[in-house]
Amino acid sequence: xxxxxxxxxxxxxxxxxxxxxxxxxxxxxxxxxxxxxxxxxxxxxxxxxxxxxxxxxxxxxxxxxxxxxxxxxxxxxxxxxxxxxxxxxxxxxxxxxxxxxxxxxxxxxxxxxxxxxxxxxxxxxxxxxxxxxxxxxxxxxxxxxxx
Amino acid sequence: xxxxxxxxxxxxxxxxxxxxxxxxxxxxxxxxxxxxxxxxxxxxxxxxxxxxxxxxxxxxxxxxxxxxxxxxxxxxxxx
Numbered sequence: 001x002x003x004x005x006x007x008x009x010x011x012x013x014x015x016x017x018x019x020x021x022x023x024x025x026x027x028x029x030x031x032x033x034x035x036x037x038x039x040x041x042x043x044x045x046x047x048x049x050x051x052x053x054x055x056x057x058x059x060x061x062x063x064x065x066x067x068x069x070x071x072x073x074x075x076x077x078x079x080x081x082x083x084x085x086x087x088x089x090x091x092x093x094x095x096x097x098x099x100x101x102x103x104x105x106x107x108x109x110x111x112x113x114x115x116x117x118x119x120x121x122x123x124x125x126x127x128x129x130x131x132x133x134x135x136x137x138x139x140x141x142x143x144x145x146x147x
Numbered sequence: 148x149x150x151x152x153x154x155x156x157x158x159x160x161x162x163x164x165x166x167x168x169x170x171x172x173x174x175x176x177x178x179x180x181x182x183x184x185x186x187x188x189x190x191x192x193x194x195x196x197x198x199x200x201x202x203x204x205x206x207x208x209x210x211x212x213x214x215x216x217x218x219x220x221x222x223x224x225x226x
Contacts, residue, residue, distance in 0.1 A: 090188040114195045116207045118187055121195050139188050 003027075003035075003071070011074040011081055012067055017044055020064035021071065021108070030076040033110045035068045041102035056100035061134045062092055065124035068110040069138050072122060076115040077142075085144045090119075094136035104128045118142055151224070158219055161200060165192045175217040193219070 003024035012019065026034035039056055046054035066089050074081035100106065106126050113121040119141045126134045155175075163170045166179075166189050179185040185193075194205050197219060203226055205213070213219055 091192075114191055114198065116191060116210060119191045121191060139192065141188055 008071065011071055013084065013087070014067060018063070019067070020060065021067050024071060025107075027075060030072070030115070031112050033068050033072040033075065035064075035071065035108045035110070037064050037106040037108060039100060039102055039104045039106060043102070046102060054102050056104075058094070058096045058134065061096065061100065061106075061126055062089075062094055062136055062138075064106060064108055065110065065126060065134070065136050066138055066140065068108045069120065069122040069124060069140065072110045072112060073115055073120050073140075073142065076112065076120075077117060080117060080142065080144070083144055085142050088141045088143065089138060090141055091139040092136055094134065096134050098128070098131055098133040100126075100128060100133050106133070113137075151220075154223060155216075155220055158197070158223065159216060161196055162193055162216060162219070165189065165196050173216055175220075176215050178214050180214065197223075 005022065008021050008024065009015070009019070012021065014020070020037050021035045022038050023036045024033060025036055026032070045057060045060065049055060049057050070087050106128060108126045109124060111123045113123055119139070121137070121139050124136050124138055125132055159170060159173050162168070163173055166183070166185050168183050168185070172183065177183055179190060190210070194210055198204055201223060203223070205222065213222060
């Protein structure tokens, strides 16, 4: 079943303009999430990155992939996720393979390598149509509030 | 070198590569957290690297017990 914005916001603490997942279009158990980010021409960061030559910043591609990873975590660890813990990105190994422009539809995949209560390792990728634009291995920690 | 020694060296190298703790500091009984300042993110990396190399899944409840090199080696040899 697809996830709409309401369901996504029930899991992710992020909000516009820093919410980079519009829809979840596929989930495979606790192994995989496929999500969509529609890159709109009026995204604020395009004003400065770069004037007259709008390109989505690589760090925001990582952010989108990290947000998809949190959704994957929430499926693997629903009891913890519903307590709205803090998520901290700890380590990133990323490759940027192709630029992302206004109007592109980003398809983001997050594949579980290892998820435990306090942390996760997820392999992610982002593509536009059939072209992989970025890949990243993300390691994050999860801390319950007031821990 | 015996098979056990080879395995010990192999796992020591794996942990050293992941944690960037020098090979010689990784003694069998050095506690990852107290003695070597390995944090929880590095710990999950050790687990993931071990699982990938030996195709052994370490259940989540066993992870807190693996606090030093000796425990990882025992985990491998007991399977």
